[in-house]
Amino acid sequence: MGPAPADRVIVLVGGALRSSASTVAVRGELDRDALWAIDYTIGRASIEAGRIVLDLREVTHVDYSGVAELVARRRELRARGGELVVAVRNPYVANILKASGGAELALCRSPEEAFAEVAWAKAGLARRRQQ
Helix, strand or coil, rough: CCCCCCCEEEEEEEEHHHHCCEEEEEEEEEEEHHHHHHHHHHHHHCCCCEEEEEEEEEEEEHHHHHHHHHHHHHHHHCCCCCCEEEECCCHHHHHHHHCCCCCEEECCHHHHHHHHHHHHHHHHHHHHHHH
8 A cells, every 4th residue: 555646635744843743734535545645654753753733624535444543643652652633624524533433533623723732731741740
């Protein structure tokens, strides 16, 4: 299985290594092969950044059968102290993610919100450890 054709999905990776965060932005319709390519890209980005935002704001459809890889990737990142947050605006796409086992995925409305939530969660964890 290889990456999806470029005309169906566009993956953009950008990051700020000093803050250990990266965004993987995708648009179009995502079939299982496209989700495989995205999971691969997230895996590569996670080598240098512990916090990853998967930006699906411009996605119109997600194949439910590929969501399990995203859930597994989030578990892997969390086990290493990282995080995967999915930015999604389209209610249809959000419902597909939730219904196909993605209830474990952290969803938000924008990458900025995702990074803020991750920072807030880490600050809360640090406060709990101090108590």
